[in-house]
Amino acid sequence: MDDEATLIASFESLRKRDGLTVEKLRDERHARLLVMLGAEEKAEEGFERLTDLVLSLRDSFITRSVRNALVIGDDIQTRGGLEERRAWAVDRNLGKSALIPRDRRTHCRYEARGFKELARSIIRQHTQRSLYEVTPSLMNEFLREYRAQREKRQPDWDAMVKEVDEQMRQAGRFGQYAFVVFGVFGLVFFSFLISRPYASTYEKLFAAVAMIAVELLFMVGIIDMGRKSERSSTIIEGARKLIRETTLWRRKGIDD
Known part of the structure; x- marks a missing residue:
């Protein structure tokens, strides 16, 4: 019933x-x-x-x-x-x-x-x-x-940010190496132009100016890459802090 x-x-x-x-x-x-x-x-x-x-x-x-x-x-x-x-x-x-x-x-x-x-x-x-x-x-x-x-599936934010930071630093170092190679190549090339026995005075003057410009570009590139590396580190630290605060806020909201 x-x-x-x-x-x-x-x-x-x-x-x-x-x-x-x-x-x-x-x-x-x-x-x-x-x-x-x-x-x-x-x-x-x-x-x-x-x-x-x-x-x-x-x-x-x-x-x-x-x-x-x-x-x-x-x-x-x-x-x-x-x-x-x-x-x-x-x-x-x-x-x-x-x-x-x-x-x-x-x-x-x-x-x-x-x-x-x-x-x-x-x-x-x-x-x-x-x-x-x-x-x-x-x-x-x-x-x-x-x-x-x-807790089992919680992403390792520190490891992820560290990996991104390392990749950006590697990219910065690669850029610096590229500038060095380019600068050395420019020096060799323009030295060759200046050292030619049949080169006119105008050609030698042009080669000297071009070599100075390349070297200045090279120096500015090195400095700029260093600044970008520092700025990237600052951005990475800010992202890491934001991720940590957001994760703590979510945990607190759920625990409450």
Whole structure:
């Protein structure tokens, strides 16, 4: 028997004679009802919760049928038993002032429908309570697993930055070597031009000026490469600091 059928069976048992009472709820047959109400082995608390739930339902003939069957509400009396209460609720002599101005058969139909709706409402609230109680523990377990996996997969930022820094330094040294080779080649070439015996004075002057220009370019290139190397180191340090701060901020956000 599923929970809905079990709860409906409890309601049908509780409606007999004087309706819902704490003493009846202590019966083992209603243990599941107390559990679903969140009042396991606490009949008094279960009585209060069930009563409050029924009274919180929107007023309708269906709700009135449930209240009359279980004797819930100040306007409902035991009246000797279930059949007497049903007869009073549909008493034609009371006219429109009757609790349920319908016939007895309709009252029973409303009653059955109301028990089903009440059972579903209790099941829905029980599910919500269960999720509320379980979710924090599941979240804590998820965070622990996430942190463990994050520590395993955390990139080695220092090693990555160090590798990039070394590659940039190597590129700078290669540039310096290239300038040296180019400068030496220029010296040799222009020395050859000047040393030619048949070279005119104009050609020698042009070669001398060109050689001086190449040497100046060579010196400026060496100095510029040194500055770029220093600037690259500064950029690398800034990137390393930014990465570290960002990583620490992410860790703090997740840990909190």
